Amino acid sequence: MIKSLNSRSGQPFRLFGTIPILLFFLLAPISVAGQxxxxxxxxxxxxxxxxxxxxxxxxxxxxxxxxxxxxxxxxGFDYETPxxxxxxxxxxxxxxxxxxxxxxxxxxxxxxxxxxxxxxxxTHTAYTSLALLLDGPPLFEFPQGGPAxxxxxxxILGFDELLAQFYQQGNIEALWExxxxxxxxxxxxxRPIFKDVIRDTLAYFRIPARIVLDRQxxxxxxxxxxxxxxxxxxxxKVYYIVVGPTEDPASNYVQLQHxxxxxxIDPLVEKHGGTLLxxxxxxxxxxxxxxxxxxxxxxxxxxxxxxxxxxxxxxLHPPEDSKERNLELHxxxxxxxxxFLRKMEEFENNDELPLPLFLEAAFDxxxxxxxxNDSNRLGEIQAQVEEAARQAEEARMKEQAEWEARKxxxxxxxxxxxxxxxxxxxxxxTAFNELLTADPTDGTAQFYLAQSTAQQGLNDEASQxxxxxxxxxxxxxxxxAWAIIRVGRYEAFQGDFSSARKHFKDVLGMSGELQGAxxxxxxxxxxxxxxxxx
Numbered sequence: 001m002i003k004s005l006n007s008r009s010g011q012p013f014r015l016f017g018t019i020p021i022l023l024f025f026l027l028a029p030i031s032v033a034g035q036x037x038x039x040x041x042x043x044x045x046x047x048x049x050x051x052x053x054x055x056x057x058x059x060x061x062x063x064x065x066x067x068x069x070x071x072x073x074x075x076g077f078d079y080e081t082p083x084x085x086x087x088x089x090x091x092x093x094x095x096x097x098x099x100x101x102x103x104x105x106x107x108x109x110x111x112x113x114x115x116x117x118x119x120x121x122x123t124h125t126a127y128t129s130l131a132l133l134l135d136g137p138p139l140f141e142f143p144q145g146g147p148a149x150x151x152x153x154x155x156i157l158g159f160d161e162l163l164a165q166f167y168q169q170g171n172i173e174a175l176w177e178x179x180x181x182x183x184x185x186x187x188x189x190x191r192p193i194f195k196d197v198i199r200d201t202l203a204y205f206r207i208p209a210r211i212v213l214d215r216q217x218x219x220x221x222x223x224x225x226x227x228x229x230x231x232x233x234x235x236x237k238v239y240y241i242v243v244g245p246t247e248d249p250a251s252n253y254v255q256l257q258h259x260x261x262x263x264x265i266d267p268l269v270e271k272h273g274g275t276l277l278x279x280x281x282x283x284x285x286x287x288x289x290x291x292x293x294x295x296x297x298x299x300x301x302x303x304x305x306x307x308x309x310x311x312x313x314x315x316l317h318p319p320e321d322s323k324e325r326n327l328e329l330h331x332x333x334x335x336x337x338x339x340f341l342r343k344m345e346e347f348e349n350n351d352e353l354p355l356p357l358f359l360e361a362a363f364d365x366x367x368x369x370x371x372x373n374d375s376n377r378l379g380e381i382q383a384q385v386e387e388a389a390r391q392a393e394e395a396r397m398k399e400q401a402e403w404e405a406r407k408x409x410x411x412x413x414x415x416x417x418x419x420x421x422x423x424x425x426x427x428x429x430t431a432f433n434e435l436l437t438a439d440p441t442d443g444t445a446q447f448y449l450a451q452s453t454a455q456q457g458l459n460d461e462a463s464q465x466x467x468x469x470x471x472x473x474x475x476x477x478x479x480x481a482w483a484i485i486r487v488g489r490y491e492a493f494q495g496d497f498s499s500a501r502k503h504f505k506d507v508l509g510m511s512g513e514l515q516g517a518x519x520x521x522x523x524x525x526x527x528x529x530x531x532x533x534x
Contacts, residue, residue, distance in 0.1 A: 057194060058218045059187040063176055065242070066183075067140070068131035069224035070175070071159070071166045074100060075112035077127075079120035081227040087245035089182050089223035093175065101169050108166065111159045117152070120226065126152040128222070128231050128242050130160060137167050147235045179223075186221035189249045190256075194219065197257045204316060205264065206354040215239065217263055219256075230255045232262075239263055254317055261309045268356055269305040272363045276304055279366050285335055285375055292333030307336035308359075315344045327385060330378045338374040339366065409435060413445060420452050428452045443468075443475030447483060454486065463490045481507045481517035489524060497528050504528075 069077075073090065074097040080086050086094075117123045130153050134140045140163035142149070149157075166172070202209055215237040222229075225244035230252050232241050241259050243252060269276065283300045286292060296303050310329050314337070319325035329337045343362040347355060416431030429452055435445035450465030469475055469483035488503030507514070507521035 056216045057198070058216055059191060059194075060218050060220055061180060061183045061187065062131065062220045063172075064134055064136050064140070065128065065131040065220055065222055066176055066179070066224070067137065067163060067167055067172050068127055068134075069222060070097060070170065070172065071108055071163060072112065072123075072127050073097070073224055074105060075108040075159075077112070077120075077123065079123075079226050081229075084227040087223045087227070089179055089245070090225075093179065093224060096175055097170055100166075104162065104165055104169055108159070108162055111156070111162065115156050115158070117155075121229070122152065124225055124229060124244075125231055125233070126156050127159075128225075129153050129233055129235075130156060132233070132235055132240055134160060134163070137173070138164055140164050140167065182223060183221050186223065186243070186245075186249075187219070190219055190221075190243065190252075193250055193253060194256055194260075197253060197260050200316070201257060201260055201264070204312070205356070206351075207356065215263065215267075217241065217260065219243065232259045234262075254313065257316070258309060258313060261312060262305070265305050265309055265312075268359055269301050269308070272360065273301055275363050276301060276366070279368050279371075282335065282368055282371055285372065286333040289331050289333040289335070291331045296333055303333060304336055304363075307334040308340045310334055311337050311340035311344055314341060315348070323381065323385075327378060327382055330375065331382070335371055335375050336366070338378070339371060409438070409442075413448070416445070417448060420448060420455075423455070425452050425456050441472065441474070443472035443479065446472065447475065447479045450483065450486065459490055459493075463487055466490075477510060477512045478515040478517055481510055481514040481521070485517055485520055485524060488521075492524070492528060497531075501525060501528055501531065 070093050073094050117126060129150055133142060133146060133149065133153060135143050140160060142160070198209070217239045219241045220243075222242050223245045225242075227244060228246050228251075229244035230241070231243075232239065232255070234240060239259055239262060241256065243249070246252065277300065280300045283298075283303070286300075286303050287297060296306070307329075314325065326338065340362070343358075343365075347353070347358045347362075350358070412431050412435055416428045416435070419425075419427035419431060429449065432445045432449035432452065435442050436449065439445075446465055447469045450462050450469060453465060454462035463486070466483040466486045470480055470487065472480070475483075484503045484507050488500040488507075491497075491503065492500035504521040504525040507517055508525070510518070
């Protein structure tokens with residue numbers, strides 16, 4: 001799953017003004033494709049009531065995002081998740097834009113090409129944020145007194161100046177009416193998933209579905225993005241979650257819950273900020289971790305809150321590899337995760353307090369030495385993991401080198417054999433001698449060198465090579481058998497029939513597949529003169 005929940009680049013989520021009480025949810029309507037559903041403020045819901053109608057979650061189509069992403073697609077945003085194909089909506093919108101004015105198209109592509117990001121996830125994040133910051137049609141301007149423009153959006157400024165012209169010339173209003181039902185369908189798929197997120201999370205918190213909050217979660221579909229992307233970004237007091245096309249919306253459950261936890265935890269962290277900041281010297285420890293996000297670099301309370309959220313998710317969705325997960329979170333600078341994991345276990349074993357009240361003592365109980373000890377322990381584990389990884393890499397490299405050496409040896413041997421078959425004895429001898437120089441115990445090269453010298457009529461030299469093959473303890477049995485036969489025949493040629501006879505009988509006593517050597521030994525034995533009587 002591709003996501004950017006922890007990469008609120010430029011402007012991370014903020015901790016806002018004082019929240020007076022955290023035990024009651026603000027009743028707010030839910031918008032789906034422009035249709036509002038207003039709940040009754042005085043209702044007392046039963047546990048099985050639709051909790052999605054009791055909290056300020058807004059399911060919203062967004063014409064600004066549709067316009068920006070349509071423009072980005074025609075400007076050159078072609079990335080798609082590996083193994084997936086572009087959504088039908090994305091393909092259709094790109095086709096509908098094929099007749100865009102060439103001059104405008106050139107300007108869009110020029111701005112896009114000259115302000116590219118390192119990867120497509122950053123690209124989509126920046127243009128998504130741009131859309132959320134702008135006023136809607138027809139002008140698509142930044143509102144006066146609006147939120148500060150994040151760094152990544154500042155990088156693409158200039159693209160926004162083309163949106164009004166794009167909206168008009170591309171007839172985006174009519175195009176939006178054509179595709180809005182598709183977006184509404186996406187929203188319908190996410191409603192039951194977010195309902196489960198709310199129900200499950202509040203059950204863990206042991207709080208009812210009513211909290212007084214002056215903030216809001218907005219979920220927006222983006223079928224013009226690449227598959228399986230989930231972005232979360234908040235601007236001022238609105239938590240935006242933008243979801244791309246996916247075959248299984250339920251696969252985004254954890255990402256949605258992560259953002260909902262921010263919705264619940266952020267005001268708690270702010271409320272107890274004075275207590276937490278007493279240990280702010282620990283920020284240096286977090287900053288020393290290798291993968292700390294730039295968004296977290298100077299934000300101590302953000303690190304505390306993110307650590308708590310990850311600890312809760314850890315308890316709700318235990319990782320397959322706890323060691324790997326602990327190290328990954330620690331390396332991201334979330335140094336409070338081990339502490340909050342212990343506290344969450346205490347909370348789960350104490351069924352008297354709701355989590356917001358329990359966390360008062362948990363926040364107050366943070367001790368610098370305890371956090372440093374956790375970090376040191378994880379540092380030792382990290383060192384062990386790195387050492388194991390180093391040893392594994394060394395073993396891999398050694399295995400790779402051995403494989404390459406074996407391949408080179410095989411290639412050289414095959415070249416020599418091919419030269420031998422072609423009676424190019426010079427090339428053959430060169431190849432076999434090179435192999436023996438590299439490894440004097442290479443019985444196979446020794447055997448074929450013996451074959452080459454024998455074919456050249458160098459019988460004395462060939463016999464010497466064959467005898468080395470016979471003495472080699474690791475040579476293949478069929479090679480040794482044929483080497484014995486060659487030596488026996490050479491001895492018979494010299495009139496040493498007794499020794500030849502012994503060699504042929506040795507082959508007859510060998511087991512296994514000898515590739516015709518046994519039959520050759522029997523024939524050679526029968527061709528010898530009869531052994532004189534003793």
